[in-house]
Amino acid sequence: MIIAERKPLGEIAMMVAPHEKVTVIGCRSCVAICLAGGEKEVDTLVSAMKLKSMNEGRTQYFDGFVLERQCEKEWVKEVEDKILAADVVLSMSCSLGAQTIGDLYPEKIVVPGLNTAMFGVPEEQGVWSEKCLGCGDCIIHTTGGICPIARCAKSMLNGPCGGSSNGHCEVNLEIECAWYAIYERLKLQDRLDLMDTVRPPKEWSTSHSGGRRVIVREDAKLTPHQIRGKEASL
């Protein structure tokens, strides 16, 4: 899932400072799971910002809402009136949610309340770690199910670099060496022969390096006839 964390309150306050009516919108999907932009986080942020306004003796209105998924237009439209009534929308979602609101209501100012950090997983309560970089060409079937692109600081494809020490990465000794983990996993699976397989240089054009990516599934797209029917039923 997408992992995000709240921006410092001072930074958020600066972004919304010129505006009087602030609508704060959270999301019940990934950012709720990583405790950054769900119901509770929106409530606490709204309270904290109200207290800041009170403390500074200024009039600023904060109202908070949480959507099922902020990255989908259908859900965003549920709070259209709240968005249109606001001077600024503070999105407590990943950047995808913030951009969805911005694209739907281009005349509205949308500011991010969270820093979108990574694709990751919850390791334990309160700990999330990166496990995918979204390179668009998955190879984990050859690496014991462990992604060397995301989990190795150098995205090495053919074994560890010289900085691997006792299973840890030279970049940060708290981080495990991805290739050490891959070796251990392949050994457990009795597939160490895969360590000898030479992986050619990676084709990065499927990653962000190839420009903005758009995926189209023609069978899932609506035909003009279906679109007309859908519009007529609204």
Place this chain on the structure above:
Amino acid sequence: MPDREPKIVGFCCEKHGIDSVDLAARSGRQYDSSIRLVRVPCTGRVDGTHLLKALEEGADAVFVLGCLEKNCYYDTGSIEGRKRVAYVKSMLSEVGIEPERVEMFNASSSMSWKFSEIASNMVKVAARLGPIGSRGGGR
């Protein structure tokens, strides 16, 4: 500014927290009338939103009173309460509000003197700081 009685809200767990308050009362110990107590099943139930909301609604100071950490009725409730108070304190600091407006305390049901001490400390803090915004904070 006219004299104004401080407003203090205390979230007390219904085990050792509230028992220590009861014992204080039965022992004839008095506490300031500016303190309003909210009974909660466990301090682990207290969320940051509750503490901030109390301040937002006009409390000058808020405290959480739970069991002693090593003797918590629900094992880890007091620890959860402490972590949430610490988080709220950090949020208050970030928005320029005195973090000492929010505190966590622990007591066992036999510590009747503890509540009197907590009450008097919180009254002093609230009186010193005044209502939020009264000191032109952040300016």
